[in-house]
Amino acid sequence: MDKIDLSRRAFIRTAVAAGGGMVLGFNIPATRDAAAATVQPELWKPPAGGVEVNAWLTIDADGVVTIRVPHTEMGQGGMTSVAQLVAEELDVPWEKVRAVLADANRHVTRGNEYKDMSTGGSNLVRNRHPHIMQAGASARERLREAAARKWGVDRAQVTAKQGVLTAGANRGTYGEFATAAAQIALPQEPKIKAYGDWWLLGKDVPRMDVAPKVNGSAIYPIDVRVPGMVYAAVRACPVPGGRLKSFDFAAVKARPGVIAAIELKQSKANLGNSDMRSAIAVVADSFYRAKVALDLMPIEWDLGPGAQNSYAAMDAQARDLMDKEAKHAEEVRGDPRPLLASPGGKVVTGSYARPYETHAPMSPPAAVANVTAERVDVWSFTQNVAATLLLAADQAGRSPKDVFVHGTFQGGAFGQGNAVDITRQAVELSKQLGKPVKVIWTREEDTAQARSRPPIWARFQAVLGADGLPTAMLSRAVGETFNPAYADRGIANMPYNVPHFRYERHVVPTNIPVGPNRAPGNNANGFTIEQYVDELALAGGWDPLEWRIKMTEGNERWQRVLLKLKEVSGFTTKLPRGQGMGIAVVESHGSTVGVCATVEVTRRGQLSVEKILVVTNSGYVINPRAANEQVYGCVAWELSHTLQGGLDLREGRFRNTNFDGYKLTRMADMPPVESVYAMSQDGWWGGFGETAGPPTPPAIANAIFFATGKRIRSTPILQHNLSWA
Amino acid sequence: MNLTLSVNGTSHQVDVEPETPLLWVLRDTIGLTGTKYGCGIAQCGACMVHIDGQAVKSCNVNAAAAVGKRITTIEGLSPDSSHPVQKAWLEHTVPQCGYCQSGQIMSAAALLQRAPNPTDRQIDDAMSENLCRCGTYLQIREAIHAAAKLGRS
Numbered sequence: 001m002d003k004i005d006l007s008r009r010a011f012i013r014t015a016v017a018a019g020g021g022m023v024l025g026f027n028i029p030a031t032r033d034a035a036a037a038t039v040q041p042e043l044w045k046p047p048a049g050g051v052e053v054n055a056w057l058t059i060d061a062d063g064v065v066t067i068r069v070p071h072t073e074m075g076q077g078g079m080t081s082v083a084q085l086v087a088e089e090l091d092v093p094w095e096k097v098r099a100v101l102a103d104a105n106r107h108v109t110r111g112n113e114y115k116d117m118s119t120g121g122s123n124l125v126r127n128r129h130p131h132i133m134q135a136g137a138s139a140r141e142r143l144r145e146a147a148a149r150k151w152g153v154d155r156a157q158v159t160a161k162q163g164v165l166t167a168g169a170n171r172g173t174y175g176e177f178a179t180a181a182a183q184i185a186l187p188q189e190p191k192i193k194a195y196g197d198w199w200l201l202g203k204d205v206p207r208m209d210v211a212p213k214v215n216g217s218a219i220y221p222i223d224v225r226v227p228g229m230v231y232a233a234v235r236a237c238p239v240p241g242g243r244l245k246s247f248d249f250a251a252v253k254a255r256p257g258v259i260a261a262i263e264l265k266q267s268k269a270n271l272g273n274s275d276m277r278s279a280i281a282v283v284a285d286s287f288y289r290a291k292v293a294l295d296l297m298p299i300e301w302d303l304g305p306g307a308q309n310s311y312a313a314m315d316a317q318a319r320d321l322m323d324k325e326a327k328h329a330e331e332v333r334g335d336p337r338p339l340l341a342s343p344g345g346k347v348v349t350g351s352y353a354r355p356y357e358t359h360a361p362m363s364p365p366a367a368v369a370n371v372t373a374e375r376v377d378v379w380s381f382t383q384n385v386a387a388t389l390l391l392a393a394d395q396a397g398r399s400p401k402d403v404f405v406h407g408t409f410q411g412g413a414f415g416q417g418n419a420v421d422i423t424r425q426a427v428e429l430s431k432q433l434g435k436p437v438k439v440i441w442t443r444e445e446d447t448a449q450a451r452s453r454p455p456i457w458a459r460f461q462a463v464l465g466a467d468g469l470p471t472a473m474l475s476r477a478v479g480e481t482f483n484p485a486y487a488d489r490g491i492a493n494m495p496y497n498v499p500h501f502r503y504e505r506h507v508v509p510t511n512i513p514v515g516p517n518r519a520p521g522n523n524a525n526g527f528t529i530e531q532y533v534d535e536l537a538l539a540g541g542w543d544p545l546e547w548r549i550k551m552t553e554g555n556e557r558w559q560r561v562l563l564k565l566k567e568v569s570g571f572t573t574k575l576p577r578g579q580g581m582g583i584a585v586v587e588s589h590g591s592t593v594g595v596c597a598t599v600e601v602t603r604r605g606q607l608s609v610e611k612i613l614v615v616t617n618s619g620y621v622i623n624p625r626a627a628n629e630q631v632y633g634c635v636a637w638e639l640s641h642t643l644q645g646g647l648d649l650r651e652g653r654f655r656n657t658n659f660d661g662y663k664l665t666r667m668a669d670m671p672p673v674e675s676v677y678a679m680s681q682d683g684w685w686g687g688f689g690e691t692a693g694p695p696t697p698p699a700i701a702n703a704i705f706f707a708t709g710k711r712i713r714s715t716p717i718l719q720h721n722l723s724w725a
Numbered sequence: 726m727n728l729t730l731s732v733n734g735t736s737h738q739v740d741v742e743p744e745t746p747l748l749w750v751l752r753d754t755i756g757l758t759g760t761k762y763g764c765g766i767a768q769c770g771a772c773m774v775h776i777d778g779q780a781v782k783s784c785n786v787n788a789a790a791a792v793g794k795r796i797t798t799i800e801g802l803s804p805d806s807s808h809p810v811q812k813a814w815l816e817h818t819v820p821q822c823g824y825c826q827s828g829q830i831m832s833a834a835a836l837l838q839r840a841p842n843p844t845d846r847q848i849d850d851a852m853s854e855n856l857c858r859c860g861t862y863l864q865i866r867e868a869i870h871a872a873a874k875l876g877r878s
Contacts, residue, residue, distance in 0.1 A: 222761070223752075231753070364762065
């Protein structure tokens with residue numbers, strides 16, 4: 001890929017502007033002092049000196065373009081992506097581009113002016129680029145029209161390039177024409193540029209949000225300080241579904257700094273994603289004092305029936321169910337059962353399981369709310385400031401027009417920011433106390449209360465034809481009650497051309513609410529079907545890579561990935577014992593991603609993942625460098641849950657709620673990752689933020705099989721004995 | 726109880742219980758929020774600071790034990806992001822969400838202090854004290870090697 005001429009030494013800098021609005025871009029002097037963390041609530045306003053050409057951008061007299069980003073920056077590079085998409089159309093030098101977070105209140109009160117502020121599902125670039133690019137294109141055409149009118153020429157004669165408008169001998173800057181452009185109505189909005197006409201998209205652009213993240217000045221919800229603020233530590237029932245019975249505030253009331261204990265009542269019997277659970281909060285003048293008092297305060301819970309639940313019980317029930325036909329069934333390509341039952345057929349069976357996992361964003365969730373007579377101000381853990389605004393309005397009992405949700409960076413979110421009740425907790429506490437309140441969940445509280453990634457069980461059966469390829473296949477998956485459909489992803493819609501294919505799904509009951517977690521469904525299911533495919537291929541005498549190529553004939557996006565894997569991976573099943581390569585391919589969030597893992601396993605069973613190669617087909621890529629960073633991150637994410645991870649559910653609660661028991665990948669465990677692209681460029685766009693994860697676990701497990709002869713049917717893998725003789 | 730702490734070359738009088746973890750004194754009492762809370766049990770390294778030049782997890786040190794010591798936080802590592810580790814972090818665009826990066830940078834700076842030209846093995850050992858959920862480990866490794874070069878030049 002080409003590199004645009006951006007001096008990487010011209011470090012991006014940042015300023016924390018008055019009011020806490022962070023402006024990111026090139027060459028803005030860095031400021032860094034403790035006061036920066038104290039933000040004064042104030043109405044959003046455009047940066048001084050800038051003219052608003054449309055809701056998405058302002059241009060100042062010096063030609064600096066400030067782009068408003070409706071989406072959350074949680075480490076995925078969304079601020080840079082939006083700025084890049086707008087700048088492509090506007091045609092403005094990258095050094096002149098700034099990014100700020102857009103105002104949720106404006107969006108909500110002006111009829112969803114930014115269309116959609118949600119951030120998730122790897123949607124930002126793949127599904128939102130048309131309207132984001134349109135904002136830039138529409139501004140550019142207004143600038144051209146303004147210049148055309150002034151110069152008395154036709155708009156078609158005016159060129160807009162790199163911040164400069166020209167027509168013959170006439171020349172002017174975007175800054176000079178911004179005010180006039182803002183007044184212009186066009187009879188018809190311009191079309192956005194097609195692939196091939198890009199000058200900035202497709203090029204490596206350094207992320208804009210790096211500078212404040214190397215000197216401690218980046219502000220996350222946990223860092224926000226408002227004058228007069230008090231701190232709350234909260235605890236919901238440790239067994240999800242249970243309720244608070246009683247608490248003895250008198251026992252801790254006299255402790256230093258302690259202000260109050262407040263019960264947070266569960267809002268309804270069946271909780272939605274962001275509804276408030278039964279919980280107790282202790283409020284003090286510092287978080288540590290609140291936390292210690294909460295730890296010491298006697299609390300009684302009505303644990304409810306969830307206290308009988310355990311992973312062992314769910315696992316036993318799921319394995320039992322997989323022997324039985326399920327009501328939820330879909331015959332995708334005709335009924336395979338007669339063929340599976342016919343005598344003499346070679347039937348191959350494989351079953352697999354994944355446990356509960358959690359997001360564990362490095363920042364435990366935090367929220368600040370200030371409910372006053374006039375207005376409500378919120379800084380919170382979220383992936384959608386507009387949705388959070390409506391939640392806060394609902395909890396405060398106020399009109400959305402009086403609610404202001406302020407953008408901050410997020411210290412990781414991974415889907416959890418779409419399904420969390422901490423905003424309601426903070427608003428409720430502030431409303432009751434009449435003061436600004438900061439709520440922080442401890443790591444233990446986060447693991448206990450996050451909407452977890454669900455477990456899955458899956459069993460596959462297929463019968464082989466004379467050529468060793470399957471003629472009929474039955475998939476039977478088991479999901480859980482809160483979101484059973486996660487169990488379907490990648491299994492019900494598997495791409496392999498088996499002539500007869502039926503999918504069934506069972507459900508086991510649980511008390512643990514679940515929610516989205518980086519590539520939900522696919523993140524667990526890839527491990528099941530992509531190992532089974534290897535078993536099936538080997539049973540029929542096929543090379544696993546050749547089997548996949550054969551079984552996806554006619555599927556251009558898969559073929560492109562598989563053929564690229566064949567070209568670059570050096571995949572072979574012929575390595576000496578103790579070494580193995582494994583491949584797997586998963587399609588999720590619109591992208592098809594193949595992984596080749598190389599492992600070594602000592603005779604005594606010590607596993608070392610030597611290399612991960614990732615081949616992505618997302619159709620297009622706008623910023624290869626930032627996309628690679630997401631690939632590396634996705635691999636690390638799934639490496640955590642493949643090798644270690646695994647939440648231990650007993651008596652209705654997780655027992656390993658901190659990093660001493662919930663082990664995640666660290667530097668020493670991280671293999672080299674190579675990211676390669678195999679883009680179809682066929683008009684279809686896939687996502688990048690979560691798609692390299694799902695094929696990683698099965699590729700590693702398949703590699704372990706070739707190294708040891710052992711088929712690993714559940715995670716965490718490091719709990720299995722991998723020794724071989 | 727009144728304690729005197731020396732942070733980034735400035736003396737701070739703080740009124741806290743002596744057993745309060747240094748992390749919360751830095752964040753809530755002194756207002757230096759660059760040092761982060763991640764686990765509270767010395768597992769994740771988000772709260773890494775330097776005490777008398779050594780990398781220490783500030784959630785695991787009580788305020789009283791830090792009296793009389795020289796405490797450096799990310800805010801005090803350099804006045805203008807010019808420490809070789811910060812420069813390398815910028816150059817290699819290491820952070821994603823960024824939340825763990827103050828701790829990562831403090832660990833890396835302490836590593837380079839004692840091993841100016843670290844091997845991958847030394848990097849693995851030192852940096853495995855710090856968790857990163859975004860998975861920036863590969864960029865961290867590259868950036869530490871780059872910072873070592875910057876430090877030598």
